[in-house]
Amino acid sequence: MLTVNRIQQAEEALKNKKEKMNNRYRLGYHIMAPANWINDPNGLVQYKGEYHVFYQHHPYDENWGPMHWGHVKSKDLVHWEHLPIALAPGDACDSDGCFSGSAVDNNGELTLIYTGHNYTDKEKDIFYQNQNIAVSTDGVTFYKIAENPVIPEPPTDSNHHFRDPKVWKYKDSWYMVLGNSTKENVGRVILYCSPDLRTWSYIGVLAQGNESLGFMWECPDFFELDGKHVLMISPQGIKKDGDLYNNLFQTGYLIGDYNYETNEFTHGSFNELDNGHDFYAIQTLLDEKGRRIAIGWMDMWESDMPTKEDGWCGALTLPREVTLGENDKVLMNPVEELNLLREIEHNTLTNVTSNSYLIETNDDLLEIKAVFDLTNCNAQSVGIKIRGINQEETVLTYHLDKQTLKLDCSKSGKVEDGVRNTILRANQELSLRIFLDRSSIEVFANEGQTTMTSRIYPTEDRLGIELFADSGDVKIKELTYWKLKDIWK
Ligand code: FRU
Numbered sequence: 001m002l003t004v005n006r007i008q009q010a011e012e013a014l015k016n017k018k019e020k021m022n023n024r025y026r027l028g029y030h031i032m033a034p035a036n037w038i039n040d041p042n043g044l045v046q047y048k049g050e051y052h053v054f055y056q057h058h059p060y061d062e063n064w065g066p067m068h069w070g071h072v073k074s075k076d077l078v079h080w081e082h083l084p085i086a087l088a089p090g091d092a093c094d095s096d097g098c099f100s101g102s103a104v105d106n107n108g109e110l111t112l113i114y115t116g117h118n119y120t121d122k123e124k125d126i127f128y129q130n131q132n133i134a135v136s137t138d139g140v141t142f143y144k145i146a147e148n149p150v151i152p153e154p155p156t157d158s159n160h161h162f163r164d165p166k167v168w169k170y171k172d173s174w175y176m177v178l179g180n181s182t183k184e185n186v187g188r189v190i191l192y193c194s195p196d197l198r199t200w201s202y203i204g205v206l207a208q209g210n211e212s213l214g215f216m217w218e219c220p221d222f223f224e225l226d227g228k229h230v231l232m233i234s235p236q237g238i239k240k241d242g243d244l245y246n247n248l249f250q251t252g253y254l255i256g257d258y259n260y261e262t263n264e265f266t267h268g269s270f271n272e273l274d275n276g277h278d279f280y281a282i283q284t285l286l287d288e289k290g291r292r293i294a295i296g297w298m299d300m301w302e303s304d305m306p307t308k309e310d311g312w313c314g315a316l317t318l319p320r321e322v323t324l325g326e327n328d329k330v331l332m333n334p335v336e337e338l339n340l341l342r343e344i345e346h347n348t349l350t351n352v353t354s355n356s357y358l359i360e361t362n363d364d365l366l367e368i369k370a371v372f373d374l375t376n377c378n379a380q381s382v383g384i385k386i387r388g389i390n391q392e393e394t395v396l397t398y399h400l401d402k403q404t405l406k407l408d409c410s411k412s413g414k415v416e417d418g419v420r421n422t423i424l425r426a427n428q429e430l431s432l433r434i435f436l437d438r439s440s441i442e443v444f445a446n447e448g449q450t451t452m453t454s455r456i457y458p459t460e461d462r463l464g465i466e467l468f469a470d471s472g473d474v475k476i477k478e479l480t481y482w483k484l485k486d487i488w489k
Pocket of ligand 1 (some may be wrong): 040056099100163164219281282
């Protein structure tokens with residue numbers, strides 16, 4: 001079938017499904033597909049002044065399947081508009097899927113670089129992967145080029161995992177990092193270079209793990225940040241270690257110094273980027289304002305996804321600005337444009353000392369800012385309960401002695417394995433910025449020192465916000481909340 005027909009057929013399937021969907025958990029201001037399944041963000045790019053985001057998408061079902069690229073664009077990173085599906089699989093080089101990849105603006109030609117996924121034996125999950133290009137001059141319709149695949153096979157010392165190209169320009173050359181794995185199943189990232197995005201030469205290994213860092217590194221992204229170089233990766237197969245690596249797969253980074261002449265990347269150890277349940281496959285772009293902006297997939301492989309019953313599954317996180325903090329720590333904060341979502345502001349508290357304060361509200365699209373003064377605080381822990389008081393609440397607790405932040409979703413849909421803990425050195429002050437969007441929570445603590453992202457599935461009508469202190473009082477410096485806009489309505 002011709003690509004145009006495949007895309008039309010997929011659009012038709014989405015339209016039909018949309019009419020039958022149950023909207024109880026649909027998000028109000030996050031990127032989702034019109035219906036059915038999505039996973040990784042792909043192809044983050046600014047093109048002709050607009051932001052484009054693509055995503056791994058199965059338009060025929062609420063479960064993962066032959067991967068297409070869904071497509072949205074926005075002028076402001078807040079109001080998104082769906083465009084027709086950009087890539088459909090089924091050609092010789094991508095017979096079973098157009099897997100994750102990236103986008104660049106090549107002198108006015110919007111170029112997508114993606115992985116072709118091809119089974120030789122689907123039952124036994126035996127496959128090969130290659131790298132391909134599709135181009136567009138209107139930012140809507142994409143043509144796969146005749147030279148595909150532009151990289152037909154992995155280097156000889158690698159196994160068959162060979163995917164998720166992220167491309168950028170440095171001086172006059174294009175560079176590509178790819179997720180890969182050695183013959184001994186050790187995760188690594190490899191590097192290629194090209195003068196024209198068509199012919200690629202293999203440069204070598206950019207970074208490689210060991211047995212404890214997983215069998216495959218998915219979705220690499222490599223960029224300069226304030227003079228350092230950051231390699232973001234999504235390793236598969238790291239074992240849980242106390243409060244670390246609690247999700248099936250992780251997303252995190254290595255930071256250090258890179259030399260383009262010698263391809264030497266000297267870096268420190270692996271750090272997780274987010275400490276919630278549902279954060280994976282992050283990708284970034286450098287926008288025209290010079291900001292490094294990141295978006296992740298806001299779910300996790302093999303987890304419970306109750307929205308499948310409703311005919312859809314998966315969403316992307318809010319766009320986050322990535323900056324470098326002290327001690328080479330990568331920080332993530334909501335991009336400032338997200339203030340455009342604010343509809344009604346309620347400033348309810350300033351400088352009040354208490355151990356409990358409750359706001360009854362039925363709003364389920366909220367931004368909350370809560371600032372606790374921890375100097376001279378005699379409480380053991382302080383925190384906030386949100387969405388569904390008592391019965392189905394989601395609870396964030398900061399434990400002053402242990403200096404840990406805990407996100408507890410065990411009453412809000414994550415009955416098993418509902419708790420995540422992470423270290424946060426909040427000495428003087430704990431500042432929480434929380435975005436609630438019906439079935440998601442994103443927490444930015446102390447200006448991005450810690451973020452926690454999880455999907456939640458409360459069913460209660462009685463929502464609310466409750467600040468608390470255990471075994472003592474706390475001075476609440478500020479509590480402000482905003483009712484947020486539903487951009488899809
Ligand atoms: C990451 C990933 C990628 C792959 C894509 C397939 O979540 O497994 O490595 O390209 O999803 O949908």
